Amino acid sequence: MLVDEIDAVDWAAIPTPRLRVPRVGREVPEWFDLPSPAPGLRALARATTIPAVAEAASLLAGSALLWEHMGAVFPAAVAAAPFLLRIAEREYVHARDAALGLLSDMLCSYPFADYNRVRVPDGSTPALCCAVAEAIRSRRDFLLTLGKPGKRLLALCDEHWRFEIREVVRDGADVIALGYLSGSLPSSGPAGELHHNDGLTALDALAPEYPLDGDTPEACLRIAGAAAGGHCGPGGIILPAACGLRIH
DSSP states (O other): OHHHHHHHSOGGGSOOOOEEEOOTTOSSOEEEOOOOSHHHHHHHHHOOSHHHHHHHHHHHTBSSSEEGGGTEEOTHHHHHHHHHHHHTTSSOHHHHHHHHHHHHHHHHSBOOTTSSBOOOTTSOOOBHHHHHHHHHHTTHHHHHTTOHHHHHHHHHHTTSOEEEEEEEEEETTEEEEEEEEESOOOTTOOOEEEEETTEEEEESOEEESSOOOTTOSEEEEEEOSSTTGGGOSTTOEEEEHHHHTOOO
16 A cells, blocks of 8 residues: 555655754754654545645645745655655545645755755666656656646656767767657756766756657757767766756
């Protein structure tokens, strides 16, 4: 059951910052640990009334998942995203809407410095927002069945694009990379970060070599200059540099 799977996660092992709250009349601020998101996820998975949904969403918006009042998101969001997507499959529309709203908040909130990246199974270390966006895109077909709410969430994912390199060709100082694009590449020639086996390499500018076709994920990008060096090859992943700089 979903609740059992939520409980099986070692939430305490996920790196989470401590928050500091100034206290009136005290010289030393009070530090406190964020509560686990597990109780809120369990409650939302079980909720069958509007008050129960509201209480569960409130728990999650003040936990190691999100601190809504600061607009902050934490690494547990990556582990929680698949559960929220499954909660969104519930027939109870209010639980679904709350799950979609939390996923939207996770994409739009900012992480703390030193807690803004996670390691994912493919070995890359994307920004939190990009990891959450990838989890959401993996349920694209389901989200499209929800109509406008699902489409709005997918649209938020577009700026957290991801390009998987399949093949590269050298063209003078530039590199032409063929592969698969998820999301929408800005027309302004965005900076990127290349994730590879040896770590991460900054890329100054990316541009489509040919017009992008929205009906297919296949794309061909020109990587300006020699910044990619010998790291740009099949299996590499390029993510938006701007997402890696999103911090509180």
